[in-house]
Amino acid sequence: MDLLDDLESQVDSAGRTTIVTTAYTLRDACDESRLKALARERIQERLSQRGLVALPDVPGDQWEEVYVTRIGSDVHNLWRAIASPSATGLKVLVGATGGAAPVVQEQRKLSEVAALLSEANDLMGSVLADGPT
16 A cells, blocks of 8 residues: 555545645655645646545645545535635535534523523522521
8 A cells, every 4th residue: 555545545534534634745645756836736636536636735835734635525615615706606605604503593592591590590599598488
């Protein structure tokens, strides 16, 4: 198994579709000695042949981190929606962010209920401490 196989396995392992790695890891996995423009293009092409893509691009600095994900994954589609606005991209953005609103509303309701329960508990404590009137 070579380094590119390892990288692909990491992306696919345990249901993950995206990893963070460094440019030098991509460089080494694709048998490149440098990260000049043509080498970065070749790296992106080698990834593409395996259904992978580096986001935002393969960096020129070997220490920079980069996302590697499956082409067509939710992360890739979200990245494309942000990078290239379109009607389709807008649906992706709304889908990615709109789902959180109901959860936040439920959390607020639960916080209110918890505060009311605490207040009721304090009131019951004081009534029991005072005894019958």
